[in-house]
Every structure is written in C-alpha cells, then in structure tokens.
Amino acid sequence: MTKKLLFQFDTDPTPSVFDVVVGYDGGADHITGYGNVTPDNVGAYVDGTIYTRGGSEKKSTAIFVGGGDMAAGEAVYDAVQKRFFGPFRVSTMLDSNGSNTTAAAGVALAVKALGGDVKGKRAVILAGTGPVGMRSAAMLGKEGATVAIVGRALDKAQKAADNIEKRFGVKVEAVEAKSGDDRAKAVSGANLVFSAGAIGLELLAEDVWKSEASIEIVVDYNAQPPLGIGGIDAMDKAKERHGKLALGALGLGGLKLKLHRTLIGKLFEAADQSFDADEIYALAKEMA
16 A cells, blocks of 8 residues: 655754644654755755656655745745646645644634624734734635734734735735734724734733623634733633633634644645645635
8 A cells, every 4th residue: 555655844944743743643654854945955855756656656645834934834835836747746735833724723713603704894813923813814804804913013014914915815904013002902893803922922901802892702822821812711612701702722723633634634635736725724614
C-alpha cells in the first residue's frame, strides 16, 4: 500500500510540533518537516514531491505550508503553486500559525450561533492586525458583515485592511485604539466582537460588553488567562452571558482541531486540491 507522505514546509527555523501531531492524527503515514523555507529555496523541495510518483500514487504525496508568519507562508504557498504544471502537482494546504483553521472555526460557529446570517451586521475585531484577526475579518466580510479591525496604530491597522482587500476583495475599516476606553468606543454599535490579541492582555472588560445593547456575540481566540474578553470562559461555546452569546478559545477549539485533521485527510483524496482560507472556511461551515 502506498504510504501517505506529508511534507511540512515551515517558514520558522523549526517545524511546528503542533502541526506534526495533527498531521499524523489526520491520517499521514509519515511527515517530513523543513524549516526556514522561503520562496527562493522551496522549488527543490516541491520538485521532489511532484516527480517521484505517478498515476494513482501521486495523491499519496501532499504539502502543508506552516510557520508563525502568515505573510511569509502566503509567499511560500504561492511559490509552491507556481512550481506546479500539468499533471506535475500534489495537493496543498496553507495554515500558518493555525490562522486559517482557527479563524474559520471561530467565524463559522459565530455565524451559526446567530442563525446563519450576518449580512449587514457590524463586526469588530480587536487586535485584528495579526493573522487570525485578518483571516476572521476576511471571512466575516465575505459573509456580508461590515467589518472593522482595531489596532494600537492606525497605519498598521490600515495596512492590514489594505492587504485584506487586495487578497480577498473585501473592504475593511481600520480603527486605532490605544486604550481600554478607545476599544470600548470601537465596539459601540457592534453586533459581533472578536478578540484576536496576544496572550496575557485583556482587551475588553466585562462591564463594557455586557452593557453594550447592540452586541449579540463575543468571541475570544485566547485560551490562556487573562482572556482577551473579560467575564467569559475559554470553554464557552455559544453560552449565554448577560443576554449575549460567548464563544471561548477552547469552545471553538474542538472544531478547529477536527477541521485541521479532516483537511489533512482530504489532501490524500486527490492530487490537485488546494486548501487556503476560502476552501477551509467552506468546510468549517459544513462541519459547524
């Protein structure tokens, strides 16, 4: 029986242990990881995957692009795709920093909790300039929500908004918020509030969101206390709090992991599949 081989191209110096474990749990028979992968050196790695197997065996080779930097991962992923031609290709997946699967799980569960339709609703993403925040903004925007990403510096937030529009064709508002008071103003009138900040920083106090009548759901991607949104629990899964719904990192984590594993399995179903944000989010919605 042909072994299912997964080649992990990581933009960080050392390939992610998390991605290796999930890769095996997703059905790979063997995983080979390479660190410090760049668009300049990835070509030789890709050649090794596309010239060694043919026919029905080719689907048993796949590529996973990861690492902590989504911009770097996107550049490598694009370089991989450009290396393919004709039948000389294998299935690929991009999930730098877990951004695609994490954002897809969070947005899919939030949209489901709100009845499956967020068209015209206002979504605000605190600390939205990072990979998970930017992917969440794009997915919400494509669902028809009006989206704002909040950052400490307006130029960085605007750069992130511009990148989202260029990559996904979705217009996103950039908002500067340097303090808790600024963030409270930013979520005024919002229907959905996401927190995608770094570990160890509360971005929104419980008193702020519980008293904002417009807010229908709060979503926090941080599992380690203090959480980004005060007054919720990491295990919350559309739990009602103060008349609103709360979704915590561990509450959405089950879908994130199941989604990641399922995608690994799908890589080996055919030799020409590509899983980036759009494809991953579509599957998340089916699984939510």
